[in-house]
Structure formats: structure tokens, C-alpha cells
Amino acid sequence: DQQVKQNSPSLSVQEGRISILNCDYTNSMFDYFLWYKKYPAEGPTFLISISSIKDKNEDGRFTVFLNKSAKHLSLHIVPSQPGDSAVYFCAARLWTSGSRLTFGEGTQLTVNP
């Protein structure tokens, strides 16, 4: 039972354009959502998060949108840079389960110069 799904295994965009990564979840009890970035041979690095009581959170070039009714969140990167090329994981947390995270399968983002 995959409670967090990233349906696009890969995404390719041009430098300077917007990258939009999508994530869907099934458990309405998730209260906190996170995006992690992972480079090869490294562990996931926290990027940005959003609480379920908000619908948008922004940090520099990164913005996360949450649509609770659709159980959908997205990560927008504007403008995209070649250094953003990595695997992006969406993750969700249940308050009752502590910091335990449920991850999606990941999306490989490639930003072309």
C-alpha cells in the first residue's frame, strides 16, 4: 500500500524555466509534508516542508503547494538551475508516529543548460 506516490519517475527542464514536481498521498491523517533532495552517493537532504494547516510555503527559489482536498502537493523550483539536477523525494509524516516519514518513489529532475 503506497501511501505517498510520485507518478513521474523523471522530469527534464531547461535552465531558467520552472520545474514542477508532483506528489499524491492517500492518508488524510498526514499532518506534515517534506521534500528531500538526493544527489548520487549522498543521503537525502531536507529541502522544504509544509504543515497541513497551510497551503503554501516559500523558501527562495522553492515553493511547496498543498491541496488537501485533492491530497496533492507540488514543489515548484523557479528558476531551475543545473545544480538542481537530483532525485527529489516527497515525504509525509503522521503526528502520532513521531518523525517517521513515509516516502514517495522519487522523481529524477534533470536541468539542462
Add this chain to the structure above:
Amino acid sequence: DSGVTQTPKHLITATGQRVTLRCSPRSGDLSVYWYQQSLDQGLQFLIQYYNGEERAKGNILERFSAQQFPDLHSELNLSSLELGDSALYFCASSVGINTEAFFGQGTRLTVV
């Protein structure tokens, strides 16, 4: 550098063997988590310890066990290894139970 240290980085072993993966959390972090990432899959939660006590358990096989020691480092023991156990094993740590987790670089286990 997240401050979470995992050793070894790579491990190749035969089926049926037993291995131990080690994790040193960030200084001051009391919580340690173990995740498994198999090929083309997301990270699957295995187990969490908080200040030496088991806090939460995920889909961890009975052949796998873990513990957190008084100095807060943690070990994940994998026994009777099968080919399907080949994966990246990540350790993460956080200060508390509901705070941000930071990941180590992972241990790549290959079972041949």
C-alpha cells in the same frame, strides 16, 4: 555534511551471512531512524529509537534487528541475508521525536 555518520559505505557479502551497519547520529540528537531503499523505490521506514528505547517499528523483517546504545550510536543487524536484501540502508537522526531528521550517506549492501 549532515553530521550523521554511517559505516561502512559499501558492503559485499554472501547469502546466508550476517552483517552489522553502524550509525553515529548528529551531536545532541536523541532519535535515530533506519530506512531501506531498494532499487527504484522510495525509502522504506524500518525502525526508530529514541534515547535508547525502541519508539516505532515499520516493515522490518524478523531477520533484522537494531539497537541504540547509551552513547546514542545505533547498529542495524541483518542476518540470514538474501539477494533481495541488497539495498541502500540509511540512518537518520533528529533532536526529538517530532523534529526534522537528517540523513547519513547510507550503506550500500550487496548480497551475492
